[in-house]
Amino acid sequence: MPLITNEAPQLMKKEASLLELPEAILDNILERLSPIELCSMSEVCTCLIGRCRSNVLWEKHVQRRWGRLLGDVAYREWQFHVMRIMNKESPSLQRNPEGLLGSFTGAWPFLCLCSYLENPGDLASLLLSNYSNMALYVSLQRGRFWFPAQVYRMTPFQLPRRYNGLLSYEHVSNTFQARCPTDEWRLIEKNITWDRLRLPPIHTSPYTLYVSNNNDLKPGDHVEVQMRKGSRTYDWCYGVIDHLESCDKDMNNHCSCEHSEMLVVSFKLQYSQWKSIAIKKEANGEQKIGLWKIGGIRKLEDLEDIRRWNTEHHMQISSLSYYV
Incomplete structure (x- = not known):
């Protein structure tokens, strides 16, 4: 004899999918994710790869984290490396994808290193898929893109000064290391804090005399x-x-210094x-x-x-x- 119960059969509930959300809501959610969370989200499914790696999304992260240090010169240097990787113009890149990719200006003995990129071959897949802003963020965060900026230095019994350097980020200590882009490029200053850095106010080589009035x-x-x-x-x-x-230092009446x-x-x-x-x-x-x-x-x-x-x-x- 069948068992009779008063319990109603439970209905199967369908869970809502993230991809079923309206696009505006989905984009709003992705904009609130950190770079690490975006990278994890892009691995969930193929449908999310393009959204989580989009240039629009990663441009905001680049500006938020690196904007005050990346000027027009640094962006031009990055685009130079991007084009060489995509066009496979660099012989060193073809022979050794784990090598270096650099750009120079001037002529010997006044040759100046403008920037360089470590392990450029690893970025090919991102760049070929047109995810250049994500590639830029990853290169900066991992300290692989050495970009131009100015470093404040004060040593005992000398004038405080700023020098032009190529910077690389150290994510463990949240500091930077810097190389001189000139004949002293082998010398590295380490443990440089964020407050000692700034964008170069003018674009001129450290060899070049600035013309002033x-x-x-x-x-x-x-x-x-x-x-x-x-x-x-x-x-x-x-x-x-x-x-x-x-x-006599009387600016109003008698100063003739001008x-x-x-x-x-x-x-x-x-x-x-x-x-x-x-x-x-x-x-x-x-x-x-x-x-x-x-x-x-x-x-x-x-x-x-x-x-x-x-x-x-x-x-x-x-x-x-x-x-x-």
Whole structure:
């Protein structure tokens, strides 16, 4: 005799699929995922690969994480590597996909390394599928793309300065390492924090003299000065235009510094000390002042540039206190 029960048979419930969501909602969900989560999501099924690797999605992650360090020059260098990989123009790439891919400018002995890419062959599949922004993010995060930027450095008993370098990210320590793009490229500075880095404000080789109009400078202007000492390459040092010794420093009535043939630049050294030099305004080419060779002068118009120079100076002072 069959068993009679009062229980109704349970209905089978169909679970909703992620792919059944409206496209706008799905895109909104993907935009909220981190890069690691996007990579994991792209492996769920073939339908999600294109969405999770799209250039639009990864461009936002590139800008969010690297935007303040990647300028037009760095993007042009990246596109140079992309085209060479896609066109298979590099003999080293064909012979050894785990090698290096670099670009240079200038001529020996003033040859300058613009950027380089480690293990370029690994990126071919992403680039051939037109996922270049994801490839860029991965290359930066893994420290394989060495891109141009400027590094702030302050060493004991020397002028604080910024030098042009090629940067590579160290994800374990969340710091960078830098190579000089010139004849000192074998030297590597490590453990560089984010706050010591910036975009190059102008696109010029560290070998190139910056052309400036010094006649527009007046006392009180904040400037960056090209300087070199015992090297063929320029660094940038921060200074303030000062009055001549013969001036009574009365800007309203009697200051004649703007009409002088000479220009006084005061540099901030360690522990609030200052060092001043006098240079000719209309000199063509660099000028030699003691052991230093002075190049072009760039007037700082942006208050953020001035603030960062002074902030970095005070931060580095504390780290050098053991030299006192």
